Amino acid sequence: MNAHVDKDVCIGCGLCPSVCPAVFDMDDDGKAKSIVDEIPSEEEASSKEAEESCPVDAIAVQ
Numbered sequence: 001m002n003a004h005v006d007k008d009v010c011i012g013c014g015l016c017p018s019v020c021p022a023v024f025d026m027d028d029d030g031k032a033k034s035i036v037d038e039i040p041s042e043e044e045a046s047s048k049e050a051e052e053s054c055p056v057d058a059i060a061v062q
Helices: 015-019 041-053
Strands: 003-005 024-026 032-034 059-061
Touching: 003 032, 003 041, 015 024, 015 041, 041 059
Parallel strands: none
Antiparallel strands: 003 059, 024 032
16 A cells, blocks of 8 residues: 655645644655655555545545
8 A cells, every 4th residue: 555645736734644643744745745655554544544534535545
């Protein structure tokens, strides 16, 4: 699985790194970013929770 953040949609609320800090972080531009190429298996559930929690649906976890 991998995670992608659409920076054109992201509003920089910071929810995803608070839910799943092993996969998401905030970038210098104030928007979220994925910090891993492949989501570790133990982080799959929390990365999906971050995807579902995003208020603007900027995250895709596949």
